[in-house]
Amino acid sequence: MRILSIESSCDETSIAIVDDGIEVKSNIIASSQAAFTTSGGVIPEEAARKQVECVIPVLHQALELAQTDWSSIDAIAVTKGPGLLGSLLVGTVTGRALASIHELPLIGVHHTLGHLSSTWLETDKNDPPTFPILTLSASGGHTELWLRTSHTQGELIGRTRDDAAGEAFDKGATLLGLPYPGGPSIAKAAEHGKTDAYDLPVPLQKYDTLDFSFSGLKTALRYTIRDLPPESRTLGGELLDDTLHNIAASYQYAICFHLVDRIRIAIERYPEIKEVHLVGGVSANTVLRSMVTEACGSQAVVRFPKKLSYCTDNAAMIAAAGYFLHLDGDSSTVGFETMASLPLAAAVTSY
Numbered sequence: 583m584r585i586l587s588i589e590s591s592c593d594e595t596s597i598a599i600v601d602d603g604i605e606v607k608s609n610i611i612a613s614s615q616a617a618f619t620t621s622g623g624v625i626p627e628e629a630a631r632k633q634v635e636c637v638i639p640v641l642h643q644a645l646e647l648a649q650t651d652w653s654s655i656d657a658i659a660v661t662k663g664p665g666l667l668g669s670l671l672v673g674t675v676t677g678r679a680l681a682s683i684h685e686l687p688l689i690g691v692h693h694t695l696g697h698l699s700s701t702w703l704e705t706d707k708n709d710p711p712t713f714p715i716l717t718l719s720a721s722g723g724h725t726e727l728w729l730r731t732s733h734t735q736g737e738l739i740g741r742t743r744d745d746a747a748g749e750a751f752d753k754g755a756t757l758l759g760l761p762y763p764g765g766p767s768i769a770k771a772a773e774h775g776k777t778d779a780y781d782l783p784v785p786l787q788k789y790d791t792l793d794f795s796f797s798g799l800k801t802a803l804r805y806t807i808r809d810l811p812p813e814s815r816t817l818g819g820e821l822l823d824d825t826l827h828n829i830a831a832s833y834q835y836a837i838c839f840h841l842v843d844r845i846r847i848a849i850e851r852y853p854e855i856k857e858v859h860l861v862g863g864v865s866a867n868t869v870l871r872s873m874v875t876e877a878c879g880s881q882a883v884v885r886f887p888k889k890l891s892y893c894t895d896n897a898a899m900i901a902a903a904g905y906f907l908h909l910d911g912d913s914s915t916v917g918f919e920t921m922a923s924l925p926l927a928a929a930v931t932s933y
């Protein structure tokens with residue numbers, strides 16, 4: 583089954599063509615992120631305006647790269663929410679129009695189910711992931727732990743009490759004077775730093791909970807920067823490279839330690855877990871990947887999306903989720919509404 587998918591929930595306009603939820607024929611991603619490096623985050627109106635301009639050129643590129651035309655497409659999948667309303671509407675209105683013109687079924691997909699499905703893209707058909715799977719979904723807006731028994735069924739077993747992990751990276755980067763998005767900038771600055779140079783507290787370390795919290799850590803970072811001795815700065819007041827690298831490394835380590843800690847507790851609580859998956863923008867983080875792999879040892883197979891472009895927002899993951907919804911005969915996807923706020927738990931059906 584060949585699905586053409588559209589994702590436009592935040593600052594990206596992405597269109598992909600994917601066969602059977604696995605084989606990616608094309609996955610074009612246009613992003614207006616560069617326009618927001620200095621604003622510390624996305625400006626919704628501006629993002630939507632840019633999406634209106636590029637959705638049709640991106641569609642043509644996706645068809646061209648896949649070397650195909652509409653006669654080969656079996657269905658259209660589109661992100662129905664949650665996200666920025668103006669941005670979502672660009673994608674869903676385009677999807678509805680195309681489905682009507684080409685007389686194709688239209689599948690509405692929860693953005694989070696897209697991330698949860700991203701670990702299937704380009705997997706070896708002879709080595710598919712095995713349920714039950716513990717999935718850490720960590721992005722700019724979300725940080726959750728899911729216990730999944732099938733593609734579309736499962737349970738939300740942990741979530742953040744305040745900021746998301748990606749948000750902790752983004753806000754931390756702003757405090758450090760690094761550009762948005764903060765994840766990649768902090769990861770780069772941390773490459774030459776020492777993880778134990780600054781004593782930043784790992785959140786909820788003594789608590790037996792699957793929840794996350796990042797706001798205390800962010801405040802600790804703020805105070806660490808405020809209390810630095812004058813010799814840590816240039817005459818112009820900027821942080822010296824060594825100081826910046828060490829703080830970035832310590833901060834990144836504390837975020838990753840907290841995420842890994844919750845995975846450890848979940849594996850203990852649910853010994854039936856066969857695999858641990860990391861998805862969402864933060865799953866691009868290489869320090870996090872190696873810490874999770876080490877923590878899981880031989881207890882669970884660890885998987886991340888096969889490409890960095892499948893970690894951050896992309897349409898290929900929406901095609902995979904659309905395919906799995908179709909396979910499971912999920913009727914909630916038909917006749918859907920575009921919704922900026924969509925309950926998180928609605929990403930999967932509870933069992």
Ligand code: KG4
Binds near residue numbers: 723751752765895
């Ligand atoms: O999934 P995503 O593209 O969009 C949302 O749905 O939010 O995630 C974006 C988030 C941003 O907060 C960004 O800072 C973070 O993912 N991110 C990273 C890395 N690359 C992106 N965080 C840590 N390390 C990275 N390498």
Ligand code: ZN
Binds near residue numbers: 693697721863895
């Ligand atoms: Zn996302």
